[in-house]
Amino acid sequence: MGFQSQVEKAKNLLRTRLCNPNFIIKPLSDSPDSNYCKLKFTISSSITEACNNSILLVGPRGSGKIAVLELALNDLLQEYPDTISLIRLNGLLHSDENCAFKEIAKQLCLEHHLLFSKMGKQRLLYSLLDAMNTVTSQAVVIGVSCRLDVDQLLEKRIRSRFSHRKLLFLPPSKEDVQRLLEHVFSLPTDSSFPHDYAAQFNGKLQNLLADDRFKEIISSYLDLNSTINHLVRFLFIVVSLWESKSGFLSLENFKSALSSIQRQPKQECIKDCSILELYILVCMKRLEVKEQNSYNFNSVMKEYRSVHDSFQTSDYYAWDVCLRSFERLIQRELICFTDNRAHGQSVEFRPVKLLVSYVELQGGLKSYRSCPIILQKLMDH
């Protein structure tokens, strides 16, 4: 197999692994006190002992709750093939109760083990939990939520019937992350992959993982957002930036992935503005500094005119042109109206305010190519 095709094969393998949540969650679920083991134990014991149970999985978005659940359910479905039937409900899809009942009826088979995602209406929950107590069939209700206080949102009668088993999904520790990186990026050394290339790749990978600069990049990314899915997203960008010309992953790939994810959207937006739009922003800032509580486009125009009169700028444009630029700024979401539309005024009379801070505006002006010096001066006083 040619070198290029080996590289392509490696890239494809890594992409497929990163898009497969089951693969990602495996190394974190190996230890006996992981959430996966606890969940599996709870469900399998309620199956074998024929009792009812309810569990809550809580954790920030992207921490792998559904992935762990799917993993546990897959294993259990293999162990007890005919005794489990699944019903899945999603709070986003089935937020209306009738919808939820229809969905249950659709997915229902003989005995029902129920699965919820993101708690839906309380009435449904109550009737289900109630039914579990009275009816002879066994049910396990598993709730998944990204809100840590979700059990406080439940009504009292539901909370009382709930068995208060909560599994918290915490952010992964440094060792977990290291294990995950090795697990994802190590190429298999069995016959499915050309051995020499795989060995070389794995060797370079170990060097990279031990590099301090690499550890710094990973930890600075995780400082922003430490859930697994976010890390996977970052790793996906790394793999997509990996050029086929170089046969191996390098530190540069990680660096460029980090800079492409860590963006400052408001600064970018300010750099996208035209000079007239910058004038309007600076005039609005001056009005706010003068402590005018509410001002509208006409006030901004007055300030613009006074700036032109005192400094004789070369950028003095007609009212229509300024109004259009003003509307463009609203589209960009750098400024917004402060009233709601109830009072129906035309654009030039509606009160507005800035959506960028003065610091951001100052930074944007500094990094703007060929920014007129007058604007920087106006920002200062």
Add this chain to the structure above:
Amino acid sequence: MGEEDIQQITRRTTRSFSSSAATGNEAEKTKISESYAPNLKDLIFGGDHLSYDDLLSSFPTRGVQISQIVHLLGPLNAPMLPIFIYGGASTGKTSIILQIFRHLNRPFVYASYRTCYSPCLFFESILNQLLLYKKNAVNGYSSSKRCEKPSDFVNFLHESLLSVINDLKVNTRKLSSNKLAGQPNGSMVYLILDNLELVRDWDKSSTILPFMFNLYDILKMPEVGLIYISNTSPDTYYSNVGYVEPIPVYFPEYTEEDLRQIFLRNQANQKLYSSFLDVVLKPFCRVTRRVDDLSTTFSSLFRKYCEPLNDLEHVPNEEMKRRLFSHFQPHIALSLNEIFEVHSWPLLEVESNKEKKRKSSIRSSEYFAELDFHMSTSAKYLLISAFLASRNPATLDASLFDSTVGSDSYKRKRKASVKSMEQKEAAEQELLVKGPGTFPLERLLAIFQCISSVAEGPLDEEYDNDVLRFESGDSGFMSDVLMQLSSLCNANFIIKGGSCPLEGSTRYRSTITEDMALKVARSLKFPLPNYLYRR
């Protein structure tokens, strides 16, 4: 399947349609449906094959973004995480993603939240495309499936995606390599969702936006790729419900060098256009860097620039460039202030007359400003009444409009003392900040009646019809005025303001400027300044 759905949806039909449906149009309809059989090729862009180099050369300034997207999409049949393309308007996002798919020749489904402005329309549009369903006369232009709820949509989407992916796999297995030209590549389907920023305004309390973002997780199909396109950055989409943000791809606005490259494409005489851009690009980029604004302005300006030239193929030397510039320069400043104006085509002939007028009387241009659209006389009176009602306080109506009071009372000049000048300035400032006032319908109609009765005197032959209308009795008069009022509201000359806190009746507000009101009054020969309240 189509007929059952038609029966389920009760549609209103005209008598002619339902009568002709039974008769001989059936033969025609079957002919139409037989001539085109939908197949998997509908899911690709089609057309001539576009190589990667052609793609890069048709978007000369977007090389970085194109390579970013192509790498994220990956090789054939590689799974991908959702990507989020964002950037200002007119930066090439939609056209580039579609051309990339033309180059890759992979099947995709495109929906824009601008044309599919409700969830129902959106769901049906996507399903129609996946089911290779075309709306035509046979199925009564209805959709293939009626789908209003997200839960139904997910089920239908799952089914149809599975069947399309299956067909694609069968396709690639069956056909040998030389027959694959023109057939879609691979067995992945991509969903392109455009104008995502509009979904935020659909229903503030609904879960439709988190649903759109969670679509990848809900579907759990690695053979589906999701691409979002938006005008605003991902941080403007915060929501309580959690989802993992898609991978961002940023399209910055074009720089001046980018714009130069873009505008020089497809120009016959590159050197001439380049010298034109040297003159024009810098000043106009200070106002806007959007390609759509600049291209309309530059096309008319270039014609003006080339006026002194007899031969457009001519390559200009330095002396020629200087001559062209001196001829062209006065137009730049003028055009800068008109950059966002949209000229309607019939006016272009009038423009040449306007030009001559403008050149001859630039100093006294205000006096020649005319209304450049038509309105009926009663609409004009109504507009002026609305302006007066918004501008003047209600307490002044009696003295201004009562015909028994002498008309000279308000013309008394007041001495311009310092205090009154300050008061005048403060009053102007207040007007600028507060805006026009609101008025109830009755006040508007009262003023309208007063004004139109005053103006009845010096009417010419032209206004005979209106005079007849005014005199024809109250019922005809009022209905005409109310219709005019609703047309003016639709044209946003008058808008509905808040309702009166005591009675709850609607109040209106006039939105026209004083200049426009004066123009309208001048066209009616109505002495508007006499009625304006000046503090």
